[in-house]
Amino acid sequence: MHHLHASAPPRRTTTLSLLLAAVLLVTGGLVLASTGRAAAADPLLSRGKPATASSQESSGLAAAKAFDGDGATRWASAEGSDPQWIRVDLGATAAVSRVRLTWEAAYAKAYRVEVSADGATWTTLATETAGNGGTDDLTALSGKGRYVRLTGTARGTSYGYSLYEFEVYGTPGDTTPPGTGAFTVVAAGDIAAQCTASSSSCAHPKTAAQAQRINPKFYLTMGDNQYDDARLSDFKNYYDKSWGAFKAKTRPVPGNHETYDPAGSLAGYKSYFGAIAYPQGKPYYSYDEGNWHFLALDSNSFDDAAQIKWLKDDLARTTKGCVAAYFHHPLYSSGGHGNDPVSKPVWQILYAAKADLILNGHDHHYERFAPQDPAGKATADGIVEIVGGMGGAEPYPIETVQPNSQKRISGTYGVLKLDLTDTTYTWQYVGTDGQVKDSGPTYTCH
Known part of the structure; x- marks a missing residue:
């Protein structure tokens, strides 16, 4: 069943500074696993790339909708269940420096952003524990991998999780497979x-x-x-x-x-x-x-x-x-x-x-x-x-x-x-x- 669309919550942007990279940083509940250089100029890597998710509310709310560059379309998970995840395959290894999440009314109160070389073993880039929806702009990230995943662990509403856009920025790396035999x-x-x-x-x-x-x-x-x-x-x-x-x-x-x-x-x-x-x-x-x-x-x-x-x-x-x-x-x-x-x-x-x-x-x-x-x-x-x-x-x-x-x-x-x-x-x-x-x-x- 499609839920009724509430008015979008106030938008918030979380920006992480290099000045605080040496200490554990918590900003509005967001904890970053590691930080790197500012990434404003890094290219968008995720648009149009293959995407999968743990569930979808309906066929019109598939994972790919969060990577199509259209702010009017969205992915939505099944309602009322935690955890849920959505991931994108960048097609090749990249140095991920920034992730920008544009939430629909059904946002995550708690989530992790993770990166993986092989889609099996994941490293946490950032952890949110007090999300309030809107836009989360996670900058100064530092992690390498081909796959980027958002795992929602606590819903902010009674619905599910829903993203208008899930954007991954960074520097494309070489296309050689990781040295794991994957x-x-x-x-x-x-x-x-x-x-x-x-x-x-x-x-x-x-x-x-x-x-x-x-x-x-x-x-x-x-x-x-x-x-x-x-x-x-x-x-x-x-x-x-x-x-x-x-x-x-x-x-x-x-x-x-x-x-x-x-x-x-x-x-x-x-x-x-x-x-x-x-x-x-x-x-x-x-x-x-x-x-x-x-x-x-x-x-x-x-x-x-x-x-x-x-x-x-x-x-x-x-x-x-x-x-x-x-x-x-x-x-x-x-x-x-x-x-x-x-x-x-x-x-x-x-x-x-x-x-x-x-x-x-x-x-x-x-x-x-x-x-x-x-x-x-x-x-x-x-x-x-x-x-x-x-x-x-x-x-x-x-x-x-x-x-x-x-x-x-x-x-x-x-x-x-x-x-x-x-x-x-x-x-x-x-x-x-x-x-x-x-x-x-x-x-x-x-």
Whole structure:
């Protein structure tokens, strides 16, 4: 529900002086973590840049509205809930020197302004504890990063948080990635129904477009890439016209629908992807990126002794600090297919090797679980499982909520955006409208 617009509160400008940089400065409740040179002449870096938020009050009040340079449009969070956040991706590392916030009537009484190199680890630039709305002009900031985030921790009204403009100023830096091994991956399963963009109800062209906008290091698929029986002709007619646009950067695994090809199990899948899906001559393989080791497994053949032996040997050889596996059938799921015990022996092997993350499809919904062991017991040294089967196939309802399930979304198509560093991982579930539908915690690798 849209709230009624009260008259804007008195405008206030908070300016920080170099003279006070040596001491902890509090001005009207604003505490700065560090200060630097005056930034009046630094260019505006945030206008028109990609933005995400923890929530939005409606589709017309999306995060991007706070970065469009139009003082009449705004972002508004969901009402009545703390905390809420909004962030912008500057596109490259920059030295941030100034942030200017123009509040609507729904302002923050308390908030933090933060900067991050990788979108996972955040450094506080400024903290407000006694905000009264209007305009907050935070100058003499000092911090480097690609991402800038405002996190509201206490609302000033009974509504939510709402910004007409969120402006970030600073000095653009070099475009080389930070020295943390940070990278982004997009993942989805259960993708290409037999339809194309000519049908407005066809979802996989829309998830492909969102996946491409994120522009990750590479793409993962968690099986059932092509419906209904994954013939080569169907791959060419449907998958290739959407997710096929970034086939060269895709690292797929097969699902059960890939086994239905009348020409032979996985025949169309193998013909379409070729060496991309069979880099080691089998439908399972591994590779490294940064400090991460990835295992692409074929859960159609978890009873194959050769794959199990290969998995154990591969895990014994890796020296990477973080391990992720992805395959089609989830051991735990609250959807129509439910828990699939075929994956339990593989979970036991991965758990013994201190693996961190498992990605699955099969059930057509999004779900994330707290860290758990193969027996389903919540434990800090457990594996985080995510079901991401909303790549384009018809959604399945949530049926039986499983223990340790933390969030479930059905009926909203989207992709997983995984942000990985040398020591941590987190993710967002991004809908086809570009809005973040869920954000995972930031976990540290085992």
